[in-house]
Amino acid sequence: MPDAPVRTQRPVLVVDDDYDVRDAIADVLEIEGISAAFAGDGIEALQWLRDHPPPCLILLDWMMPRCDGASFREVQKSDPVLARIPVVLLTADARIDEKMRALDVAACLRKPVDLERLSSVIRKYCDFDGAP
Amino acid sequence: MSPSDVDSTGADLLQLVNGITDYAIFLLDTTGHIVTWNAGAQRIKGYRPEEIIGRHFSVFYPLADIADHKPERELEIAARDGRFEDEGWRLRKDGSRFWASVIITALRSPEGELRGFGKVTRDLSERWLGRLLEGVVNAIEDGIVVRDRRGDPVWANEAAASLGGWASAADLVQEQNASDDPTHELTDENGKVLARQDLPAARVMRGEPTAATVVRVREKATGRIWWGTVRARPILGSFGEPELAVSVWRDVSVERRRQEASRYLSRAAKVLTETLDYGTTMSRLARLLVPELADWCTVDVLEDGALRNLAVAHVDPAKVELARELQARYPPRLGEPTGVAAVVKTGRSQLVPELNDAVLVSGARGDPDLLRILRELGLRSAMTVPLRARDQVLGAMTLISAESRRIYDESDLALAEELGVRAGTAIDNARAYGEARAAIKLRDEFLSVAGHELRTPLTALQLQLQSLDAAFARGQVVAEPARWEPRVHKTVGHAYRLQRLIDELLDVSRITSGRLSLEREPMDLAELAREVVERHTPEAQRSGSTVTLELSGNTRGNWDRTRLDQVLTNLLSNAVKYGAGKPIALCVIGPGDGEAKVRLVVRDHGIGIDREAQPRIFGRFERAVSERHYGGFGLGLWIVRELVEAHGGRVRFESEPGRGSTFYVDLPTEITHA
Numbered sequence: 001m002p003d004a005p006v007r008t009q010r011p012v013l014v015v016d017d018d019y020d021v022r023d024a025i026a027d028v029l030e031i032e033g034i035s036a037a038f039a040g041d042g043i044e045a046l047q048w049l050r051d052h053p054p055p056c057l058i059l060l061d062w063m064m065p066r067c068d069g070a071s072f073r074e075v076q077k078s079d080p081v082l083a084r085i086p087v088v089l090l091t092a093d094a095r096i097d098e099k100m101r102a103l104d105v106a107a108c109l110r111k112p113v114d115l116e117r118l119s120s121v122i123r124k125y126c127d128f129d130g131a132p
Numbered sequence: 133m134s135p136s137d138v139d140s141t142g143a144d145l146l147q148l149v150n151g152i153t154d155y156a157i158f159l160l161d162t163t164g165h166i167v168t169w170n171a172g173a174q175r176i177k178g179y180r181p182e183e184i185i186g187r188h189f190s191v192f193y194p195l196a197d198i199a200d201h202k203p204e205r206e207l208e209i210a211a212r213d214g215r216f217e218d219e220g221w222r223l224r225k226d227g228s229r230f231w232a233s234v235i236i237t238a239l240r241s242p243e244g245e246l247r248g249f250g251k252v253t254r255d256l257s258e259r260w261l262g263r264l265l266e267g268v269v270n271a272i273e274d275g276i277v278v279r280d281r282r283g284d285p286v287w288a289n290e291a292a293a294s295l296g297g298w299a300s301a302a303d304l305v306q307e308q309n310a311s312d313d314p315t316h317e318l319t320d321e322n323g324k325v326l327a328r329q330d331l332p333a334a335r336v337m338r339g340e341p342t343a344a345t346v347v348r349v350r351e352k353a354t355g356r357i358w359w360g361t362v363r364a365r366p367i368l369g370s371f372g373e374p375e376l377a378v379s380v381w382r383d384v385s386v387e388r389r390r391q392e393a394s395r396y397l398s399r400a401a402k403v404l405t406e407t408l409d410y411g412t413t414m415s416r417l418a419r420l421l422v423p424e425l426a427d428w429c430t431v432d433v434l435e436d437g438a439l440r441n442l443a444v445a446h447v448d449p450a451k452v453e454l455a456r457e458l459q460a461r462y463p464p465r466l467g468e469p470t471g472v473a474a475v476v477k478t479g480r481s482q483l484v485p486e487l488n489d490a491v492l493v494s495g496a497r498g499d500p501d502l503l504r505i506l507r508e509l510g511l512r513s514a515m516t517v518p519l520r521a522r523d524q525v526l527g528a529m530t531l532i533s534a535e536s537r538r539i540y541d542e543s544d545l546a547l548a549e550e551l552g553v554r555a556g557t558a559i560d561n562a563r564a565y566g567e568a569r570a571a572i573k574l575r576d577e578f579l580s581v582a583g584h585e586l587r588t589p590l591t592a593l594q595l596q597l598q599s600l601d602a603a604f605a606r607g608q609v610v611a612e613p614a615r616w617e618p619r620v621h622k623t624v625g626h627a628y629r630l631q632r633l634i635d636e637l638l639d640v641s642r643i644t645s646g647r648l649s650l651e652r653e654p655m656d657l658a659e660l661a662r663e664v665v666e667r668h669t670p671e672a673q674r675s676g677s678t679v680t681l682e683l684s685g686n687t688r689g690n691w692d693r694t695r696l697d698q699v700l701t702n703l704l705s706n707a708v709k710y711g712a713g714k715p716i717a718l719c720v721i722g723p724g725d726g727e728a729k730v731r732l733v734v735r736d737h738g739i740g741i742d743r744e745a746q747p748r749i750f751g752r753f754e755r756a757v758s759e760r761h762y763g764g765f766g767l768g769l770w771i772v773r774e775l776v777e778a779h780g781g782r783v784r785f786e787s788e789p790g791r792g793s794t795f796y797v798d799l800p801t802e803i804t805h806a
Contacts, residue, residue, distance in 0.1 A: 019674055020592035020626055027619060028595055031602075063584065092587035112590040115598035 010053070011035040012126060015045040015072065016061040016090065021111075025059060028118055034126050042067030046075055054085050057125040062091035062099065073103045086125050156253040159239070162246050164189050164207055176255045178225030189251065192222045194229070210236040210249055219256065231260035275360075275381035277304070278367075279333050284308075286376065295360070295381055297351050317350040332364035333377040346384070355512055355537025359388035386543075393547040396425065400551055404558035408565050411442050413558055417551070418445035418529075425547075426531035427538075428455065428511075432464060432472045433519065433527030433559060439464050439472060442527075454505070462502055471495070472516055475528040481517045481552075483545045487532075513540045517552035521560035529555060574752075578765070585765055586633055593626035636767055639698075640752070643774045650692040650778055657696065657730055657799070658687040658720045664700040665718060668708060676713030677736075679704070685722020687730050689801040695775045696799075702768040703734040703795050712738035714792070729781070729798045737792035746787060772797075 014025050017040050026036040037055060039045035041064040049055075058076075062069040069089060076082045091099060092111040100108045107121055149157050149170050156173035158166055165188050169181040177184075177192065184191075190203035197203070197220070210216040215237050222232040233254040239247045269276050275292030277285050285308050288301040296316065298304040318326040328334055332342040344361045351357075360381045369375030403416045410433075418429040422445040431443040441463070444455040464472040475482055484491060492511070496503035512533045519527040529552050533540065596619050603609045609616045642648050665679050672679050700718075707716045714737035721731045741749060750773045772795075776783045780800045787793035 018588050018592070019671075020589060020622075020629065023622065024592040024595040024626075027599055027622075031599060090591075092584040092591075094583075111587040112594040115595055115602065118595070 010056040010126070011037045012122065013037045013039060013045060013048060013055040013058045015039045015042065015058060015064070015069075017041055017064040018061070021061070021090075025118070028115065029122065032119060032122055032126075034122060041065055042069070042072030042075070045072055049076075049082055049085075054081065056086075057122065058085055058087045060087050060089050060105070062089060062093060070103060073105070077104070088121050088125075154254070156251075158251055160189055160207075160236075160249040160251055162248055164203060164249070167248065173253070176224075176230070176253065177222075183225075192253075194221050194223060197221075206234075206236055207249060210238045211246055214238050222253065230255045231257045273383065275383075277333070277379045277381070279337075279377045279379065281337060281375070283328060283334060283337075292381060295358070295383055296349075297354070297356070315352055317352055319348045319350075321346050321348070323348075331379070332362050333379040336364045336366045336377050337374050339374065350537075352537065355533065355539045357538055358383055358385040360384060389543050389547070392424075393550070396421070396547065397550060397554065400554055404554055408562045410559045410562040413562070414442040414555065415445070417555055418443035421445070421531065421551070423447045423536065425544075427534040427536055428530070428532035430455070430459075430472075430530045430532075431519070431527065431555070432476075432530075434476055434525070437466075439466060439476065439527070451509075458502070458505065462497070462499070472528045472530060475516045475518050476525050479518050479520065479525045481515065481545055481549055483515045483540060483542070485513055485539050485541065487511045487514055510534045512537055515540050515545050515548050517545070517548045519552050519556035519559060521553075521556035524556075524560075526556050526559050528552075582637065582765055586630065589626045589629040589633070593623055593630065596623045596626065633765070636765055636771065639771055640767060643771070644752075648774070648778055650695060652690045652692055654688065655691055655693050655696075656688045657691070657732065658683040660693065660696055661700060661718055661720050661732075664697060664704055667701070668704050671705070672708050672711075672716065675708050675711065677708060677711050677716055679708075679716045679718060682717060682719040684720075685724075685730075687720045687722050689730055689799060691779055691799060692775075695778070699772050699775050699797065700732070700734075702772050703732075703797075706768060707734050707736040707738070707793075710738045710740075710793070711736035714738060723801060728801050730801060732797040732799065733794060734797075735792065735794040740789040740791050740793055741785075741787040742789055749785070750783075 012029055012034055014022050014029075014036055015038075016022050016025070022036075022038050026038070029036045034056075037048060037052070039048050043066055045058070045060075046067075060069050060072060069091075073087065076085070076087070086106040087103075089099060089103060089105045089108040090111055090113060091108065093099060094110075096108045096110055099105075106125070109117055109121065151171060153172045153175050155170075156176045157170045158173050159168045161167055166185050169179070169184055173184075174180060188203075190198055193203050206216050206218065215235065217236075218234045220232060220234070221229045222234070223229060233256050235252045237250040237252075239250055241247055269289040269291075272289075273291050275295040276289045277292050278287040280286050285305045288304045290301050293299070293301045293304045296304060298307065318331070320326055326347060331347070332345050335342045342364055344363045347360050347362055349358050349360060361384050362379055362381050364377050364379045366374035367376040367378060399420055400417060403420055404413055406416070407413055414431040414433070418431055421429045427446060428451075429443070429445045430441060432439045432441050434440075441459045444452050444459065446452050446455065466473045466477065468474060470482065489507070492506045493503060496506055514530065514532045516528050516530040518525045519529060529548065531540070531544075531548055600609065600616065600619055600623070603616055639648075661681060661683070665681050668679060704716070704718065716737075717733070717735045719731075719733040719735075721733070723729055750769050752767065752770045773783050776797050776799065781798050783795065783797045785793055785795045
């Protein structure tokens with residue numbers, strides 16, 4: 001997206017086992033001028049975090065094979081560097097408030113996610129490099 | 133002797149005859165009309181001389197004899213032979229009968245001319261009563277025992293002997309004495325032991341009034357139990373004191389058993405409906421039957437193809453513990469020729485009236501320890517009945533007598549079988565309830581999964597559509613159509629995915645309600661496989677795996693193309709999903725020699741299926757990895773099986789956890805009905 005404003009050099013890490021969801025979020029991030037990194041589950045996400053500088057935001061799915069959102073959060077919070085990365089939970093579950101408290105996340109978006117809400121969350125956490 | 137001597141002797145004789153009162157002696161003329169009448173005749177028959185002389189002697193005969201011309205025939209015989217003798221019923225003047233001994237003698241002149249008949253009749257009613265009594269006491273099934281004042285039996289009928297287990301009435305009289313009988317235990321209805329002085333015979337001797345008494349009799353030697361009612365009447369001596377007591381014993385075991393059975397059945401019905409936990413129910417049932425019906429009661433049920441012991445009951449907790457140990461060390465095994473396993477297999481009850489040593493030896497399976505314990509338990513008699521419901525055998529109940537020495541018979545078995553049916557029904561109901569509850573839980577879980585599954589593609593669809601909407605608004609789509617076009621295609625893909633999920637849900641309702649119909653057409657399975665593999669290539673590539681297609685032989689048949697597409701798609705999606713990025717093979721193999729089926733093989737080398745989960749992967753709403761989310765409704769394999777079976781085919785699988793799974797589908801090339 002050559003003419004899109006580049007707000008940050010740091011990507012958003014999208015952790016979701018569903019390819020279509022990851023792909024759709026990537027398209028939204030592209031419009032926002034933010035690069036995206038992907039992980040299919042918590043284990044892949046932790047692997048990516050170990051190999052890369054911290055992303056500006058982690059968009060985290062709740063239900064995933066192998067290592068779900070809760071297990072990921074447990075490991076993430078135990079690491080002081082990783083713990084500072086804000087996490088927004090994406091879930092199809094109706095019990096959002098319960099989940100937010102349990103996972104201690106910055107925000108929680110219910111699937112299907114509304115574009116406006118997703119964009120505003122992304123801007124809120126990824127806008128610190130200033131407008132172009 | 134001079135004629136005057138004769139005359140005077142005749143007069144004396146006449147006087148003698150007239151004075152005799154024990155015999156009716158009278159003369160008849162040649163036609164049977166009465167000519168003379170003595171005092172005995174008047175006393176026995178009730179007629180005065182003036183009432184009867186001149187009448188025909190047939191007046192003494194019952195109508196039936198007259199109809200048979202018996203009076204005439206008797207006279208004919210007497211006339212011919214000189215004498216006729218008979219015993220039979222005769223009538224008194226008042227119409228009452230008496231048992232008569234009759235002698236009719238023909239009286240002839242010195243020239244031999246018949247002058248008439250002499251008739252001598254004796255009333256033998258008392259002798260008849262004796263014969264009657266003898267006939268009655270031998271004919272009736274009631275046992276009759278006559279005891280003297282000491283309580284010693286002086287007489288008994290054969291029925292009394294057989295009731296009490298003696299070889300003969302004589303043995304009974306000889307062996308029983310006034311002391312309490314050591315060979316029988318007598319108790320009343322409440323289980324209180326009855327001594328001889330409590331019984332009616334002793335009470336009537338004491339002049340006490342007695343009603344019929346119900347007595348439970350247990351033969352100590354054999355364990356045989358029977359129930360009797362006993363009544364007694366005194367025979368008074370010359371001084372009006374009870375001289376003898378007549379006891380009449382009636383076997384009421386059948387009625388008592390019937391009462392006992394209905395009592396048990398109603399108590400069992402209460403126990404069986406108290407709770408839906410059938411383990412608890414069976415324990416309570418077993419305890420209900422001990423010790424009255426059995427010294428031991430065990431209940432085993434068939435669960436997942438194996439026998440499980442649900443209950444052991446004995447009055448002594450230490451023995452229950454011992455039985456549990458035995459159960460643990462020597463569990464009943466299916467396939468055994470006798471006992472619980474055989475009853476469960478055949479559905480037929482087993483009654484072993486006498487657990488003799490040979491039976492114990494065979495039951496011990498050659499184990500000397502077990503044989504020793506079995507012998508020590510003093511097991512006596514046993515029966516095992518199926519727990520049955522809806523023509524299915526769900527388990528077995530075993531009743532064993534030991535300490536009580538009770539011997540089971542067919543009527544005990546009938547009661548046990550009835551209890552078995554009721555227990556089986558209770559188990560069946562409890563299971564059905566449990567299954568219904570599990571089904572509801574599964575459905576609720578499924579609805580929650582379904583919600584999640586529909587929201588996932590909806591998320592992608594909604595984000596893309598909203599992005600496109602915003603791009604249109606900003607005029608970007610018109611400015612850069614090439615950039616936005618792929619996104620339009622993606623939304624179509626997401627919509628297709630949603631449609632497939634919804635179709636899957638509709639298939640469930642279609643299949644479960646029997647509305648699935650196949651639209652068969654000649655088709656080539658290899659061709660379809662090629663298409664499906666092509667469709668899955670992007671998905672497989674994303675997961676890092678490759679799909680290779682192997683085709684061989686003639687793979688054509690008459691099938692529903694859309695449905696087989698679904699079968700292939702579901703199997704291949706699973707292989708990709710659970711394939712851990714390793715190579716996947718799809719083979720379509722034509723029929724071998726003499727075969728009329730095409731085989732489809734889908735093999736992955738992924739996570740495999742846990743052994744514990746393997747039996748239920750074809751179940752509805754089952755996903756072997758449900759605790760770790762893998763997406764989908766968990767309906768895929770269930771639909772595969774239903775569709776394959778609708779085609780008359782079979783699906784099976786082999787799986788090794790951590791090494792992958794292989795699914796085999798056999799489809800008949802000709803139409804067969806599943």
